Amino acid sequence: MAFPNKQNDENIIGKLHQQHAKDRESDQTQTGSFPVVPKRSKHSLSSQITRARIFTGFLIMLMCALLGFAYMIQVNRSSSLYETLSEDELTRLITETNSQIQNLEQRKSELSGQLDSLRASVNKQEEARRIARQNAETNGLLSGRLPAIGKGIIIHITAGEKERIDSSTMFGLIEELRNAGVEVISINDIRIITSSYISDSKHGLICDGIEMDPPYIVKAIGDPQNLQNAVTIAGGVGSRLKVKFGALVHVMTPDEVEIKATREPKQYQYAHQVE
Numbered sequence: 001m002a003f004p005n006k007q008n009d010e011n012i013i014g015k016l017h018q019q020h021a022k023d024r025e026s027d028q029t030q031t032g033s034f035p036v037v038p039k040r041s042k043h044s045l046s047s048q049i050t051r052a053r054i055f056t057g058f059l060i061m062l063m064c065a066l067l068g069f070a071y072m073i074q075v076n077r078s079s080s081l082y083e084t085l086s087e088d089e090l091t092r093l094i095t096e097t098n099s100q101i102q103n104l105e106q107r108k109s110e111l112s113g114q115l116d117s118l119r120a121s122v123n124k125q126e127e128a129r130r131i132a133r134q135n136a137e138t139n140g141l142l143s144g145r146l147p148a149i150g151k152g153i154i155i156h157i158t159a160g161e162k163e164r165i166d167s168s169t170m171f172g173l174i175e176e177l178r179n180a181g182v183e184v185i186s187i188n189d190i191r192i193i194t195s196s197y198i199s200d201s202k203h204g205l206i207c208d209g210i211e212m213d214p215p216y217i218v219k220a221i222g223d224p225q226n227l228q229n230a231v232t233i234a235g236g237v238g239s240r241l242k243v244k245f246g247a248l249v250h251v252m253t254p255d256e257v258e259i260k261a262t263r264e265p266k267q268y269q270y271a272h273q274v275e
Contacts (some may be wrong), residue, residue, distance in 0.1 A: 068140055144191040144263030148184040152221035152257035153228055160245030161213035167198040167205055167247070173218065173237045174198075180230035182222040184259050188212045190260040214247075224253045 077227070140146035155173075174192060177185060185192040190207045199206045204213040220227050228251050231238040241247045 016138040028129065042130075054210075072265070115273055122175060126236055142194070144193045144261075145265055147258070147260050147262055148221055149185070149258045150221045151224050151255075152184075152219065152253075153224055154252045154254065154257060155216075155218040155220070155231060156248075156250040156252070157214070157216040157218065157241060157247040160241070160247045162244065162246035165205070165241065165245050165247060167200045169237065169240060170216070171198045173231070173241075176230045176237050177218075177220050177222070177227060180222065182220045182227060184219075184221040186219045186259045186261045187260045188217055191259070191263045193263055195266070219257050219259050221257050221259060228253060 007017070027164055062219070076077075150237055170187075174185060174187075187207055190212065192207075196208050201211060204211065205216075206212065230236065231249065231251055233239075237250075238249045241249050
């Protein structure tokens with residue numbers, strides 16, 4: 001069995017003493033503190049901001065100067081371009097420009113003409129539709145297809161005490177109203193149209209195939225004064241109804257006369273509308 005010699009032991013012990021000495025020095029070292037950073041003064045911060053503003057303003061001025069310089073170069077180039085052109089080239093350029101202007105003016109005139117035509121066409125269509133609506137309304141009133149309301153008179157005729165009112169007298173009343181400008185007429189809720197007829201019956205009158213008994217209520221739409229004069233004029237149909245038949249005739253002029261009676265459109269067998 002071999003043992004280490006004395007020289008090696010002394011070396012090991014010496015190294016241990018050195019290590020212990022280093023450890024004690026490390027334990028005595030102060031830790032946990034940081035170096036103090038000096039604060040900048042307000043004057044230093046203000047100076048930096050001022051310098052930054054000056055630098056920014058300088059950059060803006062420089063950019064504006066560069067843009068202005070570039071613009072001047074472009075203008076000079078354009079001016080120099082025209083200056084280098086010959087007289088013939090300038091004349092040709094002016095001629096081409098004038099030709100383009102004339103073409104544009106001509107195109108403008110054409111478009112303006114088209115616009116006026118479209119407007120006129122629209123106006124004509126609107127006028128045609130308005131006339132069509134007006135004609136449809138007029139035809140509807142004349143044919144009895146539409147109800148009517150407006151100014152007019154209402155005539156109340158009682159049965160004749162002397163004799164029965166005949167059809168010719170009643171038809172004469174209708175004709176007098178038409179001559180006075182009546183637009184719509186009804187008798188006892190029967191709409192009178194251009195093709196209406198009146199005939200006699202045993203107990204009264206027949207209008208368009210419908211029996212009518214007195215009293216007769218005549219509604220007429222038109223100028224109230226003219227219609228009233230047509231009935232009450234001396235020697236007229238009103239006087240005849242009173243004198244010959246002994247009937248009482250009373251004419252009223254309300255604010256509005258409403259005629260609700262209508263007629264179905266007549267179906268024509270031979271006549272057709274012109275296309």
